[in-house]
Amino acid sequence: MFDLDGTLIDSVPDLAFAVDCMLVDLQREKAGQDKVRHWVGNGAAMLVKRALSNKMIPKKVDGELFQQAYQSFLDHYQDVSGRQSKLYPHVSKTLKQLREHYPYLAVITNKPEQFTPALLKAHDLPEFDLILCGDSLPEKKPHPAPLLHCMNTLGCHVSESIMVGDSLSDIKAAKAAGVAVICVEYGYHQGEDLSSYQPEALISSFDELVK
Structure with a gap:
């Protein structure tokens, strides 16, 4: 099971552009890629709230303003x-190698479903057996429900499954589901020291999954 943004694909350039356009629509100052890179990792709605508050822990946002901003961002x-x-280095080749040795590959992301399949297709990634998005189920990561649903759908036991991600949300979801978790050291971990949360492994390059 793979996270998407920050694990397979660096999508910050596109996300930052959309956030800045949203802020301009609201007659606010642009945030820029550096801030957006720090804010990404908990879904589109949280990204918009952080952008409106201009801080990692957002203040309460007026409901009408949020809906206007959120729709602008989505558009x-x-x-x-x-x-x-762009894909992170070695992702495509490594996924193809993993496909040869493992029966199922899945993506579990907090990105809305309207964007995910097209983004995967744009980067010509191998076909996944299941794709779960942030709005596919009532709960999203860090809740374990998407991981549990994935394993149940594909008929996989927790002992046969691994979550690969880049953030604390991935670690929390995996541990709550009883699944081993491997974290990439690149990606969108929001300044967290992921080693302190004791993932099974930390890797600096995606191809370490097959080494």
Whole structure:
């Protein structure tokens, strides 16, 4: 089971562009890629709240303002998703190698479903057996429900499953589901020292999964 943003694909350039366009629509100052890179990792709604608050822990946002901002973000991201994003090194080759040795590969992301399949297709990734998005189920990571649903759907036992991600949300979801978790050291971990949460392994390059 793989996280998407920050694990397989660096999507911050597209996300930052959409966030900045949203802020301009609201007559606010642009945030820029550096801030957005720090804010990414907990789904589109949280990203918008952080952008509106201009801080990692957002203050309470007026409901009407949030809905206006969220729709603006979705519209702009729909226009640019996949244009500037790129695969992290060795992702495509490694996934193809894993496909030869493991019966199932799945993506579990907090990204909305309207963007995920097209983004995967744009980067010509191997076909996944299951794709679960942030709005596929009532709960998303760090809740374990997506991981449990994935294993149940594919008929996999927890002892046969691994979560690969880049953030504390991935670690929390995996541990709550009883699944081993491997974290990449790149990606969007929001300044967290992931080693302190004791994943089974930390890797600096995606191809370490097959070494």
